[in-house]
Amino acid sequence: MSEPIRIGVLTSGGDAPGMNAAVRAVVRSALAHGAVPYAVKEGWQGAVDGGERIVEMGWSDVSSILDRGGTIIGTARSKDFRERSGMLAAARNLLERGIDRIVVIGGDGSLTGAKVFRSEWPSLLAELVEKGEVEEARAQAHADLRIIGLVGTIDNDLVGTDTTIGTDTALHRIIDAIDQISSTAASHQRTFILEVMGRHCGYLPLMAAVASGCDYVLIPEMPPPPGWEEDMLEKLRIGREAGRRESLILVAEGAADQQGNRIDAQSIAQLLRERRGEDARVTILGHTQRGGTPSAYDRWMSTILGIAAVQEILSAAPDAEDHIIGIRHNRVARIPLVEAVKRTHAVADAIKEGRYDDAVAARGAGFSQTLRINEIMSNPPAADVVPEGPTRGKRIAILHAGGLAPGMNTAARAAVRLGIGRGYTMLGVDGGFPGLVSGDIRELSWAEVDAWAFEGGAKLGTHRAVPTIEELYSIGRAIETNGIDGLLVIGGYNAYLAAHLLATERKRYPAFRIPVVCVPASIDNNLPGTELSIGADSAVNNAVWALDRVKESAAASSRCFVAETMGRHCGYLALIAGIATGAEMVYLHERQPDLKRIAEDAVRMTASFSRGRHLFLVVRNEEASPEYNLDFMARAFEQEGGGLFDVRQQAIGHLQQGGKPSPFDRLLATRLVYYALKEMDEQVATGGDRASYIGFSSNYIGSHDLERMPEEVDEEFRRPKDQWWLAFEPIHQTVSLYGTPMTVPLPVIDA
DSSP, rough: OOOOOEEEEEEOSSSSSTTHHHHHHHHHHHHHHHHHEEEEEEETTHHHHGGEEEEEEEEEGGGOOOOOSOOOOOOOOGGGGGSSHHHHHHHHHHHHHTTEEEEEOOOHHHHHHHHHHHHHHHHHHHHHHHHTTHHHHHHHHTTTOEEEEBBBOTOHHHHHHHHHHHHHHHHHHHHHHHHHHHHHHHHTTOOEEEEESSSSSHHHHHHHHHHTTTTTTEEEEEEEOHHHHHHHHHHHHHHHHHTOOOOOEEEEOBBBBOOOOOOOHHHHHHHHHHHHOOOEEEEEEEEGGGGGGGOHHHHHHHHHHHHHHHHHHHOOOOOOOEEEEEEEEEEEEEHHHHHHHHHHHHHHHHHHHOOOHHHHTTTTTHHHHHHHHHHTSSSSSTTTTTOOOOOTEEEEEEEESSSSOOHHHHHHHHHHHHHHHHEEEEEEEOOOOOOHHHHOOOEEOTTTTGGGGGGOOOOOOOOOOOOGGGHHHHHHHHHHTTOOOEEEESSSSHHHHHHHHHHHHHTOOGGGOOOEOOOOOOOOTTTTHHHHHHHTHHHHHHHHHHHHOOOOTEEETEEEEEEOOOOOOOOOHHHHHHHHHHHHHSEEEEGOHHHHHHHHHHHHHHHHTTTTOOOOEEEEEEEEEESSOHHHHHHHHHHHHHHEEEEEEEEOGGGGSSSSHHHHHHHHHHHHHHHHHHHHHHHHHHHHEEEEEEEEEESSSEEEEGGHHHEETTTTEEEEOOEEEEEETTTTHHHHHOOOOOOOOOOOEEE
């Protein structure tokens, strides 16, 4: 009988929130596949030291760590491992335990070290055999070392993956700090300078600047030219004149000018004191950006990456190219390690050589686009300057429709600022389509929407009502009376239905022959043509926060919680929140449970408690089953338990719609509106009247024909026919309860 496969997992370099979720997934997925997982503690240094720093891991060793920051297995930067002697020691220690497959979670330095180690493995084994430190048979049995990398770094500086483990949480920390500082800055009409991490990459400061409405941002990829100080001071002055009470400047810790002179927060504050006589305040966020509870995204996506890493390392051929597992357009992607590292280093080379546009372009289209968006949105337009072109003076109305989604205000703010920057006159419709019917329409200014990006709710109001046939005449009159040349509809399924109705009634109502563009905003994440809607990420974070509190309340008892999320007939919220919180069972409408499944799950639950479990979390979406509701499930589980545990039920409710939008939703709202206005520009320029909706998917971001919407949706259950996230549905069975491998492997694309 052959020995079981042994898989090592280590975290190396700087710690990042979400590493624990990845470690947990690697350990439990390995166990589910019959492999033996080992933790290599303190990174590569643990491999060099051996002994108690390489330990076998069991299921319970990674319990209750999803919500913990840092890494429970420790991390370090090992000088010893860079030397031949250190690699020899590491190889010997790994061979002693039969480990020849390793999942490395770290930055590009850690992953590059892993590549070197793998390339040296044959010679290391030969030397160990020659010295008599390893038997020939053992060396031959483990002649091939296989390594898969997961990128764990808050800087998001590895080219090739859209996001890295820890980045989303770091953005949460930065945005939380800016939101809190903004209130005190506005109170005193003061300037604050925030220094954030980003030694070689400006992702964090740039994204935070757009998500929080900062006035000026300095990043490594785009060093400012000589005279930048005057440019910054002028923009701050114009911003105050436009009505801003506070000024916010973000600077990356690695920012410098084109002469290579470092720019830091203190020097900017000194400049403001000398040139404007202003008592500017400095906040250096430092390591608060790394710490604390990981965001929902850094839990559920890191879990998926950990499972994919085990899947890859078990199936990879001995001579397979070194790969990292990353994210490309919401898909798990297999990325060549050498190419990713080479492209990452090329960014630094481009900066040194003064090729700043190349450095920005190397970060990806999203980075370049966000830089352009920030330039437009942070600069108040001069009162006497109106851009020329077909958009000049055209009147575009914005309205919300459908249920409330965090990020609606951000989208409206982006539409106003980007629209004014294009020469449009931007109008706001209060109260959704009923407001359009009654003519509640007003012009929106650049300054009026200044603080909207930070706020939950919807300043323009929203309404679920779809216009009746009798109301269409009033809508046509309102469009004509107010000279509306285009309509931007930000909302959910009912918003799309209402816009679709206008498009199909154009023959009867000529006033409807204007461009109509829908922007997806719904916590249900159930809209066609887009994989993510504005508000869904905030709702998941809110649900995860609530489920964390629910789990804490059961710490001193044996208890099952059955929690219900929103989502109607779309199970996205339930599944993603369930993965992020380690739920043992998840019930979705897409996989409607029957009585047989509920009974079988009740038996599994009881057996689990009889083996010593103290907490069991069940998550269901609100329409998981028309027959078996929340109360029925709770009663069924309690009856089967026979007093071994008690059962509590909790509908999380509208908590999921409340609060400030997450950083991701702020950025998504801004990008989607950017594309919506591009579509509006094309229609206005050509005199077109296309009705469309904006989509964000794995291979496309842009507009879709609204009149074809029925082809893409399941009209009975109001959700897309194709839901990409359902591929993740079996995950909780692998890492939370059953410990069984996924019958269908996670889809992994080659990037």
